[in-house]
Amino acid sequence: MTIAEDTTGSSRRFNLAAWLSRYGTLLAFLLLIAFNVVATPNFLSLQTLNVNLTQVATIVIVAVGMTLVIATGGIDLSVGSLMAIAGALAPMILMGAIAPTTDPLVVLPLAFIVPLVVAGLLGWFNGFLVTHYSIQPIVATLVLFTAGRGIAQVMTNGNLQVFKNPPFQFVALGHVFGIPTQVLIMIVVVAAAAFLIKGTALGRQILAVGGNEKAARLSGIPAKRVKRFVYVISGVLAGLAGLIVVARNSASDANLVGLGMELDAIAAVAVGGTLLTGGRANIIGTLLGACVIQLVRYTLLANGVPDAAALVVKAALIVVAVYIQQSADRT
Amino acid sequence: MMQESPRSNIVAALIPRSNLQLARLCVITVVFALLIFGALRYDNFLSSYNILSFLRYNSMFMLIALGMALVIMTGGIDLSVGGTAAMTSVVAAILSPYGWPAGLLGGMAAGLAVGIVNGLVVTRLRIQPFIATLAAMLATYGTALLLSGNQSVSASYDTAFVSIGQDDFLGFPIPAWIAIACYVVGWIALERHPVGRRILAVGDGEATAKLMGLKVGRTLLGVYATSGLLAGLAGVILAAQFGAGQPTEGVGWELFAISSVVVGGTLLSGGVGSVGATLAGAILLAMVFNILNFENGLGVISLSAYWQSVIRGAFLLVVVILQAKLMNGRSPR
Numbered sequence: 221m222t223i224a225e226d227t228t229g230s231s232r233r234f235n236l237a238a239w240l241s242r243y244g245t246l247l248a249f250l251l252l253i254a255f256n257v258v259a260t261p262n263f264l265s266l267q268t269l270n271v272n273l274t275q276v277a278t279i280v281i282v283a284v285g286m287t288l289v290i291a292t293g294g295i296d297l298s299v300g301s302l303m304a305i306a307g308a309l310a311p312m313i314l315m316g317a318i319a320p321t322t323d324p325l326v327v328l329p330l331a332f333i334v335p336l337v338v339a340g341l342l343g344w345f346n347g348f349l350v351t352h353y354s355i356q357p358i359v360a361t362l363v364l365f366t367a368g369r370g371i372a373q374v375m376t377n378g379n380l381q382v383f384k385n386p387p388f389q390f391v392a393l394g395h396v397f398g399i400p401t402q403v404l405i406m407i408v409v410v411a412a413a414a415f416l417i418k419g420t421a422l423g424r425q426i427l428a429v430g431g432n433e434k435a436a437r438l439s440g441i442p443a444k445r446v447k448r449f450v451y452v453i454s455g456v457l458a459g460l461a462g463l464i465v466v467a468r469n470s471a472s473d474a475n476l477v478g479l480g481m482e483l484d485a486i487a488a489v490a491v492g493g494t495l496l497t498g499g500r501a502n503i504i505g506t507l508l509g510a511c512v513i514q515l516v517r518y519t520l521l522a523n524g525v526p527d528a529a530a531l532v533v534k535a536a537l538i539v540v541a542v543y544i545q546q547s548a549d550r551t
Numbered sequence: 552m553m554q555e556s557p558r559s560n561i562v563a564a565l566i567p568r569s570n571l572q573l574a575r576l577c578v579i580t581v582v583f584a585l586l587i588f589g590a591l592r593y594d595n596f597l598s599s600y601n602i603l604s605f606l607r608y609n610s611m612f613m614l615i616a617l618g619m620a621l622v623i624m625t626g627g628i629d630l631s632v633g634g635t636a637a638m639t640s641v642v643a644a645i646l647s648p649y650g651w652p653a654g655l656l657g658g659m660a661a662g663l664a665v666g667i668v669n670g671l672v673v674t675r676l677r678i679q680p681f682i683a684t685l686a687a688m689l690a691t692y693g694t695a696l697l698l699s700g701n702q703s704v705s706a707s708y709d710t711a712f713v714s715i716g717q718d719d720f721l722g723f724p725i726p727a728w729i730a731i732a733c734y735v736v737g738w739i740a741l742e743r744h745p746v747g748r749r750i751l752a753v754g755d756g757e758a759t760a761k762l763m764g765l766k767v768g769r770t771l772l773g774v775y776a777t778s779g780l781l782a783g784l785a786g787v788i789l790a791a792q793f794g795a796g797q798p799t800e801g802v803g804w805e806l807f808a809i810s811s812v813v814v815g816g817t818l819l820s821g822g823v824g825s826v827g828a829t830l831a832g833a834i835l836l837a838m839v840f841n842i843l844n845f846e847n848g849l850g851v852i853s854l855s856a857y858w859q860s861v862i863r864g865a866f867l868l869v870v871v872i873l874q875a876k877l878m879n880g881r882s883p884r
Contacts, residue, residue: 297806356818356819356820358809362809365806367860367863367867369860370857370859370864373857374858377855378857480802483688486682528693528697529697530693531696535693536690542682543676543678
């Protein structure tokens with residue numbers, strides 16, 4: 221009798237926690253929108269939407285890669301530095317500092333391909349350190365976190381590179397069907413990653429490696445290759461975000477591009493419901509997580525709360541979100 | 552199980568018995584190699600001016616590395632040390648007109664408070680240290696900016712507060728005395744006191760430690776509080792040394808501290824670690840910058856300051872790969 225009562229009691233609480241962990245981020249997102257519609261003047265305007273979406277686009281793009289890495293039980297601290305490297309390379313190529321030409325037909329494709337390839341290779345290097353030497357991901361990616369920004373600064377001698385190249389800057393400033401290109405890129409990245417996780421064998425393998433690497437390996441999954449793959453993806457996406465940032469600013473500052481991005485991305489992943497322990501990847505959650513963090517900041521700023529206080533609120537948000545996730549997990 | 556001759560005992564004492572000892576030996580060898588290199592190559596490398604200003608500036612990083620080492624030994628991590636130092640530098644600067652004890656104790660108390668909150672979030676809410684201290688990092692920067700009104704806060708020169716960072720005691724910079732005192736206490740706690748065993752046992756496996764009857768929660772709370780306190784002290788020194796509380800300083804300090812700990816042979820998985828090797832790791836990474844300055848001074852090459860992070864990263868890479876190679880050939884201990 222008592223036993224039965226106990227189980228129903230705990231299972232009801234369990235359901236609430238599970239429900240919150242599943243839909244909490246979405247709920248918070250909707251509540252924030254509802255609050256803003258009532259409290260913030262001019263919230264329901266296209267301009268507000270565009271401002272928020274463009275702010276969040278690069279974070280989401282990086283955070284999607286981070287979600288995949290975290291799903292394998294890893295972490296990638298180097299994303300901000302890779303953004304700086306990609307962001308430093310593109311203007312150099314456009315201005316003919318690397319290949320001795322400024323012919324747009326040659327330079328333009330190179331300005332996209334070279335930074336992305338370099339970022340992908342550096343991501344592979346992260347994965348190589350993690351898989352070949354069994355170095356803990358935090359330490360392995362700390363190497364490029366430290367050296368990467370230095371490399372970007374050395375390449376540009378720490379100078380601000382100002383440039384103007386409308387075809388290149390289309391990735392950030394252009395519109396397709398009225399949607400900002402960077403937002404479109406974000407949507408494509410999110411959709412592709414969500415499909416990867418839900419719809420492909422590779423996605424299953426990523427989750428399996430993060431859930432229990434030994435078991436995954438014993439069941440024939442090429443665990444090392446899967447891990448290297450996610451670090452490459454994370455690197456390429458970081459490179460892409462770096463290109464968007466410099467295109468948006470018409471300038472590349474190796475000291476600033478992507479600074480602190482690793483933490484923004486990890487925060488988005490955590491708020492979005494992917495635990496750092498691995499074995500799970502909630503891509504849509506990451507998108508919502510980044511949107512919630514951005515929207516909280518926007519709400520506070522629009523209502524006269526200083527940015528500094530918004531940081532404190534963001535901290536509380538992260539703790540609460542992860543706490544809800546974990547209590548759902550534990551029961 | 553077998554008889555050992557005295558001779559083999561001596562040999563055994565000389566050969567490092569564990570990875571940690573080997574890593575410790577490695578990092579200390581490299582520090583001495585760099586010292587000799589610098590002494591031979593540059594005129595004023597071993598001048599008292601260079602050594603003292605090196606110690607004065609880097610004592611802040613040594614302090615946060617010590618706290619980080621203790622946290623990492625329990626298998627945790629503390630990303631909030633940079634933000635905490637920024638915040639406490641502001642607190643100390645604001646309190647400095649009321650005398651140096653107010654600035655010093657106020658800054659330390661603020662750091663301790665952050666550490667206790669970190670410890671409670673990790674132990675009570677059971678949130679992973681990475682996330683808990685990441686949140687604390689944001690919160691401390693936010694608080695620092697709120698307290699300071701988004702700008703640096705001048706410390707009072709009417710009181711003796713700035714002496715904490717700028718003056719000497721017995722011919723030695725006061726920040727260096729503080730760092731030395733903290734390392735001595737840290738060494739005693741870890742090597743000569745039960746609390747050290749407890750910290751390592753918790754890092755080795757919380758469940759096992761709990762079954763052995765150790766107070767896991769209290770130990771964890773203790774190391775996070777200590778890390779916060781040391782970061783607070785670093786913030787006080789920062790404010791005193793530069794005459795201002797700096798709400799945006801400290802970015803990347805946590806990763807410098809983590810690098811020092813890793814170079815010192817402490818594993819991020821916890822359960823092993825050494826206070827002395829952490830100090831050597833911090834000195835090693837800081838010395839890279841010092842040597843770079845001297846090399847530029849020679850005028851033979853001209854490496855911009857940007858090279859220092861590249862070289863630090865390369866150092867980290869070499870050390871980490873060496874450690875990984877050693878690890879594969881030996882038992883984890």
